[in-house]
Amino acid sequence: MSNNRWSDLITVLYSGKNVIQSMMNKPVGSNQFISKFNNHNTASTKLDLNIDKNKNNDKNSGFQLILDDDSGLQLTDDQKNPEITYIKSKGYAIPSSQTSRFLHFSKLALGMGVGFLGEYTKRSLSAQDQQHSSMFSDSNAERMADSFSRMRGAALKVGQVLSIQDENLLPPKFVEILEKVRKSANPMPRDQLMATMEEELGEKWRENFEVFEEEPVAAASIGQVHRAVLKDGMVVAVKVQYPGVADSISSDIRNLIGLLKMVVPETAFIDKSLESARKELLLETNYLNESENQRMFKKFLESSDVHPSLSKNMYVPEVIERLTTRRILTTEFVQGVAIDKINDQTHSQSSRDWISKNIINLCLAELFEFNMMQTDPNWTNFVVDFEKKRINLLDFGACRRYDMSFLKDYFKSIEAGVERDKQSVLDYSLSLGYLTGDENSLMLDAHSESVMILAEPFSKRYYNEQGISKYAFNDQQISKRIGKLIPVMLKNRLKPPPEETYSLHRKLSGCYLVCSKLKANINCTNLWKYYQAKFNEKLKDIK
Numbered sequence: 001m002s003n004n005r006w007s008d009l010i011t012v013l014y015s016g017k018n019v020i021q022s023m024m025n026k027p028v029g030s031n032q033f034i035s036k037f038n039n040h041n042t043a044s045t046k047l048d049l050n051i052d053k054n055k056n057n058d059k060n061s062g063f064q065l066i067l068d069d070d071s072g073l074q075l076t077d078d079q080k081n082p083e084i085t086y087i088k089s090k091g092y093a094i095p096s097s098q099t100s101r102f103l104h105f106s107k108l109a110l111g112m113g114v115g116f117l118g119e120y121t122k123r124s125l126s127a128q129d130q131q132h133s134s135m136f137s138d139s140n141a142e143r144m145a146d147s148f149s150r151m152r153g154a155a156l157k158v159g160q161v162l163s164i165q166d167e168n169l170l171p172p173k174f175v176e177i178l179e180k181v182r183k184s185a186n187p188m189p190r191d192q193l194m195a196t197m198e199e200e201l202g203e204k205w206r207e208n209f210e211v212f213e214e215e216p217v218a219a220a221s222i223g224q225v226h227r228a229v230l231k232d233g234m235v236v237a238v239k240v241q242y243p244g245v246a247d248s249i250s251s252d253i254r255n256l257i258g259l260l261k262m263v264v265p266e267t268a269f270i271d272k273s274l275e276s277a278r279k280e281l282l283l284e285t286n287y288l289n290e291s292e293n294q295r296m297f298k299k300f301l302e303s304s305d306v307h308p309s310l311s312k313n314m315y316v317p318e319v320i321e322r323l324t325t326r327r328i329l330t331t332e333f334v335q336g337v338a339i340d341k342i343n344d345q346t347h348s349q350s351s352r353d354w355i356s357k358n359i360i361n362l363c364l365a366e367l368f369e370f371n372m373m374q375t376d377p378n379w380t381n382f383v384v385d386f387e388k389k390r391i392n393l394l395d396f397g398a399c400r401r402y403d404m405s406f407l408k409d410y411f412k413s414i415e416a417g418v419e420r421d422k423q424s425v426l427d428y429s430l431s432l433g434y435l436t437g438d439e440n441s442l443m444l445d446a447h448s449e450s451v452m453i454l455a456e457p458f459s460k461r462y463y464n465e466q467g468i469s470k471y472a473f474n475d476q477q478i479s480k481r482i483g484k485l486i487p488v489m490l491k492n493r494l495k496p497p498p499e500e501t502y503s504l505h506r507k508l509s510g511c512y513l514v515c516s517k518l519k520a521n522i523n524c525t526n527l528w529k530y531y532q533a534k535f536n537e538k539l540k541d542i543k
Contacts, residue, residue, distance in 0.1 A: 073354040073522075077347050079386040081335040084227065086215040087187050187219040192243050200325040208323055212238070218380075222284055222397070227333060234332070236320055239287065241327040246285035253278040276502040280375075284397035287329040291319045293374070293396035294331070300370045307530065310365060313358045315390045334392040336383035344519050355384060356473070356520030358391055360457070361527055363511045367504075368411060368535040372401045375503035377510020400503050404542060406432070410500075411535055417455025418528065422448045436494045443492035446485040453481050454508070458528035469525040473515035 188196075193214065197205045206212060211229040218225040223241040230236055253275070283289055298316035300306060315334070323330035339355060359382065366373040374381070376398040383392040402410075409432045416424035425448045429435045434447070456478065457471040515522075 073357060074350060075354055075384070075386055075389050076350045077386060079337070081385060081387055082337060084217055084335070086213070086217055087219055087224075088215070187216045187224045188240075188242055190214060193224075193240060196240055196243055196327060200328045201323065222281075223327075223329075228330075230320075234320075236323075237317070237331050237333045238323070239329040239331075241285065241287065246282065249278060249281045249285065253281075276499055280398055280400075280503060283399075286326050287324060287397075288326055290395075290397040290399075291321065291324045291329055293372075293399040294319050296372065297370075297374065297393065297396060297399075300365075300372075306369070307361055307365060309358065310361055313354075313390055314362060315385075315388075315392050316396075317392065317394070334383065334385065334394075336385035336392050338380045339382045339384060339514060339518070340379035342384065342518060349519075349521070352518040353520050353522050355382075355391065356515040356518050357522045357524075357527070359511050359514055360522070360524055362393075363507065364527060364531045366507075367402070367407065368531045371404065371407060372399060373504060373507055374399050375507045377507050377514070379510075379514065382514075398503065400500070402500060402504075406498070406500050408539060413451060414455050414458075415532065417451040418458045420452050420459070422452070425451045433495070433498050439494060440492055442488055443494075446488040446492075450482050450485050450489070453478055457512075457524040460525055469523045470521050471524050472519075472521045473512065474517075474519040477516075478512050479509070479516065 187193075201208065208230070209228045210231050210233070213227045216224040216226050217237075222245055223239045226238045226240065228236050228238050294316060298318070301310055301314050301316055303311075317332035317334050320330040320332070342352065342355065344352065363373075374393070374396055376395060378395070381393065381395045383394060384390075385392055409428050413425055413428040413432070416428065426435070426444060429447060429451075430437060435444075439447070456476065457473070460469060
């Protein structure tokens, strides 16, 4: 992997600019109005923003909801939910001071630099394939996994995002090693756990529970999860935040910026990218905020207006408000199989298609119906309950609300991408602030193509042998094709993308990658038509 690809990847990390970094460059345009691009010369071309507010798109003037016939898609695998497993560890105290965390970052950077030189020398002497950078050696992956697991917080988020990258962006072995970062961090020591429970729920906190299991069932970047039983017999999940993690986020981001500026190109706008991540992470550390998000999503999915497949197939656990504070979140305990455990060797095509279609359905609903998105694509946030035939949705700390002023043009850009209307894609990109109007033709071509690739699953151009609209995610290689456009956009773009798109595109790229890994072959066209009709009707109401 070239140094440019390394730089690009680091830019993305957890602002969402990973595989779909290009999509951040990517347009969000409109096929409804806006200017004409002049002749596309390699020299910069001035865009003239001239939106006709009165011109209506009459393609969708008839309001008709098109629902899929999903009768052929179902969870066909007869599988019991797995037994509960516990993290067997004495725990490691999280380094909480700015100085100690800076030293961890410095030690990691030094270790990776030494590892890079050693691996580079070894490969040079053995004339090995240099497709992937020596920076991504197995030894460096082990260094990152160990360091991030101990530090938690913002540092661990980096490792988790790296672990769900496409194999075209990172070597498979590197991703495999980092997967242990995503699946489990080091839990906190028992004394820190007990102190946090007492600080948040009082000295007699145990009186709220019939049983509280001290060994966690999960440990992640910000907190760890314990299984417990309330006095009324309800089984709950108690998420306990690591002490000091909220205070460490800003210093972690500063340390990351300092380190990454050494390898990231200026056009990656790393400061803006990581500032967006900082704000998002600070929100995640307030579990009261997360509990509100979770209640909102539960309400959305139980609404009579939601797509019927979502209300039937998606489930949000109940929040126990009386046992929820800024640093403790108590919810209904749910079980199932995380989607990273599902593949074409273990589960049927029908089950994998059912899972994928529901995830795409939810993603479209979040954007164009809820106007609010859970932006963390971590695969462990989607847990398939084969016994109850549903997908349990977890972790609502990273949620983002979007203004209609942004969504309107963003929707129109996707609509233009579906129709492969390059002019409208570029026009709406200018309207949204993706472009300045002075970009050269290389940037404009790469930018518009990335949007059209993003919108491709919703197009009517893809059919199976029976003439039914189907999109084979693994065959089409969305991530790989967009990845090839990234260097062009990094080199030629003139401004950072809209701030809203950092987390949005992280979620979209994660959803597409899930569908690719599940080798989904599904009809997304009717899903798109359903939300297209509803959103265009919504636009009429706000004019």
